[in-house]
Amino acid sequence: MTRLAFHKSLYAGKAVDEAVKLFATHATCELSETEAAWVVQLSAPDARKELRVARELGNFALGLTVQSRQEAA
């Protein structure tokens, strides 16, 4: 299982949600929240695929966060 913690001051919660929805078909994702971060726990049958999906999800969440900030500005 791979755990991704997206810091709340760096990632938009909506962006993380969208990214999780997109990659839900490739891995089992569980969303939770701590005081400082949005936490996504990923699990896939193949460890290499799990790491790849986790990294792609991180990229996607970051891209959506940047785009949402640009639209807000």
Add this chain to the structure above:
Amino acid sequence: MNHTITTQLSNGTATFSVDPSLYPLDALYGAAYIFIDRCFVFLDKDEAGRVVVSLSPKKGPADEPTLQSWAGEFGNELLSCAWRHQISAQNRQVLEQVTSLALAGAMGPPSLDDLSNFDFSSQPLEDPLGIAMSWEEKYKKKTPAAAAGTPAVAAPEAVKP
């Protein structure tokens, strides 16, 4: 790199921290966005409040020089984005004025109602020197009655050859 950006290479990933007091968050996002198509970018914050950037290769493992060059390029992009951010902040007022003028121009000519409600009685501007006088007013032919009040200028005699 030293001081504000320190690079660590481990497990094929370049990790470095950035001082957010030196680089604005928008600049950090701008630099990260440029690297998204080249590698996996992940941002985090450490206990000191510094932003930790991790760059991992998308296609296969990357060697140490490649990771070092990515970290260096990221630092350059970060500086470039920070500089652009500062310039855009300085020119924001000018850009807003130009945009508002362009939008006002795009609204088109005034309607008939606007023209009928226009107050022509008010003086548009003060013109004590008569600079704003129209050509017709300035050079129109004087009537004989008007000309009688002012001394006529004698016409020059024709010069005999």
